Amino acid sequence: DTGVSQDPRHKITKRGQNVTFRCDPISEHNRLYWYRQTLGQGPEFLTYFQNEAQLEKSRLLSDRFSAERPKGSFSTLEIQRTEQGDSAMYLCASSFLPGGSETQYFGPGTRLLVL
Amino acid sequence: GQQLNQSPQSMFIQEGEDVSMNCTSSSIFNTWLWYKQDPGEGPVLLIALYKAGELTSNGRLTAQFGITRKDSFLNISASIPSDVGIYFCAGRTGTASKLTFGTGTRLQVTL
Numbered sequence: 475d476t477g478v479s480q481d482p483r484h485k486i487t488k489r490g491q492n493v494t495f496r497c498d499p500i501s502e503h504n505r506l507y508w509y510r511q512t513l514g515q516g517p518e519f520l521t522y523f524q525n526e527a528q529l530e531k532s533r534l535l536s537d538r539f540s541a542e543r544p545k546g547s548f549s550t551l552e553i554q555r556t557e558q559g560d561s562a563m564y565l566c567a568s569s570f571l572p573g574g575s576e577t578q579y580f581g582p583g584t585r586l587l588v589l
Numbered sequence: 590g591q592q593l594n595q596s597p598q599s600m601f602i603q604e605g606e607d608v609s610m611n612c613t614s615s616s617i618f619n620t621w622l623w624y625k626q627d628p629g630e631g632p633v634l635l636i637a638l639y640k641a642g643e644l645t646s647n648g649r650l651t652a653q654f655g656i657t658r659k660d661s662f663l664n665i666s667a668s669i670p671s672d673v674g675i676y677f678c679a680g681r682t683g684t685a686s687k688l689t690f691g692t693g694t695r696l697q698v699t700l
Contacts, residue, residue, distance in 0.1 A: 515692065519689070522687060571686075
């Protein structure tokens with residue numbers, strides 16, 4: 475399978491715990507995006523990387539959130555001191571630029587439930 | 590955060606019927622994308638549009654990039670049970686790389 479992969483697919487944690495999610499983009503895709511999707515809503519942008527550089531962060535990304543892409547391949551998204559409001563689906567997408575028109579391909583997501 | 594306006598919010602149709610849904614924005618977009626999402630999965634790209642007025646088909650799906658660049662339409666012809674899911678429009682403005690998503694249209698197909 476050469477699509478975007480995410481791990482874990484599901485995570486249940488207690489309020490106050492830290493969690494980390496991993497995303498492996500499509501091979502050779504240089505851009506990687508994180509989105510968050512709450513129930514009944516469309517995905518909302520959190521942050522994105524071009525290679526190792528984090529180029530943009532949304533206001534949704536509070537100080538408790540940090541994302542990395544240390545070698546320009548996989549990325550991790552960490553949430554510290556989780557809150558119940560962090561419960562959502564966290565989606566990763568990747569794309570290649572330049573390469574004509576940029577198209578983002580999404581992974582299956584990590585569903586987080588904070589108790 | 591900002592989300593595009595999609596309508597209808599949900600649709601219940603019979604197998605074989607045609608479906609139309611649209612997406613509108615108060616801002617000009619230079620890219621429109623249509624995705625389908627099944628429960629518990631990530632969005633899957635259906636059609637991408639890059640020019641105002643562009644009409645693109647993918648099998649039974651046809652989408653158009655509105656002339657005003659503030660809207661887009663998706664049509665599904667002869668619906669089948671596997672068309673069930675949530676359809677999202679998404680767009681990109683100016684030089685932005687991030688996508689802004691619509692609120693989704695939930696499609697239910699009855700036999």
